[in-house]
Amino acid sequence: MRHLDSGMLVKLYTNEPESQAVQTWATALGEVIRICDLHLAECTTAFRLKQFRDQATEVQTMRAITLLQQDVRSGILRRVAVDWSLAWARCQALSMDHAAETGARTLDLLHVAVALLLDAREFVTTDQRQAAVAQRVGMVVVDPTAHLGRTTG
DSSP: OEEEOHHHHHHHHSOOTTHHHHHHHHHHHOSOEEEOHHHHHHHHHHHHHHHHTTSSOHHHHHHHHHHHHHHHHHTSEEEOOOOHHHHHHHHHHHIIIIIHHHOOOHHHHHHHHHHHHTTOSEEEOSBHHHHHHHHHTTOEEEOTTGGGTOOBO
């Protein structure tokens, strides 16, 4: 099983420099993508922030939100339940163990915590801090954009 960072989902629904690579990867994957409430909240906010920053029109923003919701309804994206009390506790433990060495932020750690609670073996991200924590806890990190030679963080 794999866990996608919200940034990967945003690239599936918007036009970013790495979107084509992520879309190609997701299509080749050919499987349902598991998401949770954290993904939905972060994606909605990211879409709206694009509008705020004049990187997208309101029409483009609403189209991305609508497509995301349609993919949830159709089953392309499968919502999974997370025990948020456990997720936050795991997040705090990850912070104690890894934040000082990796620079990981709270939401970075929360994604890794959720992935661990959902028994993910792979963590899909372009974020170097998340990748570092995921590797430290034994997950395989997948970066669908690695062949582009770009680094983000």
